[in-house]
Amino acid sequence: MSSITEAYYKNNDQIQIINISDVTAGDYTDKYKGKLYCTTNSCTAQLSYVYREGNRSYFRTWRESPHTEQCIYYFEKLKDRSGNRHKGYQDGIVSQEQIRRSLREAFENENMSITERNDRREKQREARIRRNRERIRRGSTEQPAHRIVSDPSRITDDTTRTGVRLYKRDADALKEVDLGQTRTVTGILKSIEYGESNAVMRIEKNRKNVTIKFEEVFFSTNLQYRGMFHHIKRFMEEYDEIIFSATGEVRTNKSGEYELIVFDGIGFLIHGRSLASLASEYAIRDNVNK
Numbered sequence: 001m002s003s004i005t006e007a008y009y010k011n012n013d014q015i016q017i018i019n020i021s022d023v024t025a026g027d028y029t030d031k032y033k034g035k036l037y038c039t040t041n042s043c044t045a046q047l048s049y050v051y052r053e054g055n056r057s058y059f060r061t062w063r064e065s066p067h068t069e070q071c072i073y074y075f076e077k078l079k080d081r082s083g084n085r086h087k088g089y090q091d092g093i094v095s096q097e098q099i100r101r102s103l104r105e106a107f108e109n110e111n112m113s114i115t116e117r118n119d120r121r122e123k124q125r126e127a128r129i130r131r132n133r134e135r136i137r138r139g140s141t142e143q144p145a146h147r148i149v150s151d152p153s154r155i156t157d158d159t160t161r162t163g164v165r166l167y168k169r170d171a172d173a174l175k176e177v178d179l180g181q182t183r184t185v186t187g188i189l190k191s192i193e194y195g196e197s198n199a200v201m202r203i204e205k206n207r208k209n210v211t212i213k214f215e216e217v218f219f220s221t222n223l224q225y226r227g228m229f230h231h232i233k234r235f236m237e238e239y240d241e242i243i244f245s246a247t248g249e250v251r252t253n254k255s256g257e258y259e260l261i262v263f264d265g266i267g268f269l270i271h272g273r274s275l276a277s278l279a280s281e282y283a284i285r286d287n288v289n290k
């Protein structure tokens, strides 16, 4: 099927034809969202905008709004759900609550003694077996694989929130299948560098390093963190073996090492603590010592 690059923009009784190159991710949300339609005569399919880097953005058909059979963009819905699984991923997002829980558990796991950890693993294994048995008994079908996105530019109308799991990985456990996925990654904090609107950290586990990046887009949506990362540096000067967990999208750099890009303001914990809590502790301490 050819990709859709033209759409009608219908605003009140005005109709305007627009080309994909006229739309940016920002003005889609502000202006066009919910107002784009197929340009084929007598087809009323509604379209959304999908952002892709390198001028590869396109219009996509809303799931609930099919094209008429005469339309060149008409395609038959696959009845067989299992077909989904071979069609790559369905994009999904996780809730803030899932991120919080994931980071909390990641810290607890890393902070536990070996006996505690084994006990917990055993309990989780039993729970998993019970759930699977239940699923088989109810005869529910397998869901398509989810790709969890957190980059705001990749989140569209079709992004689902249901049944999406957020997986945790130790810094040495990232694999190729994690690329492009959102994961909670944990390791010992080794270094930090920062500017006004960027920060780069390295975490390590079993001599494997992962770079954690907070880029411009993080600081533009989380203004409260600008100029606050020096508190982490101070914390590092006071303590060794700081456990750092972050939730973000997995990429690789030029030398093939894994990187994690954090987008969410609540997406990281410094030894189980938020940056805000660190900052207020230091503010109180500095005040007392004045």
Ligand SMILES: [Zn+2]
Residues within 6 Å of the ligand: 038, 039, 040, 043, 044, 045, 067, 068, 071, 072, 073, 074
């Ligand atoms: Zn159409």
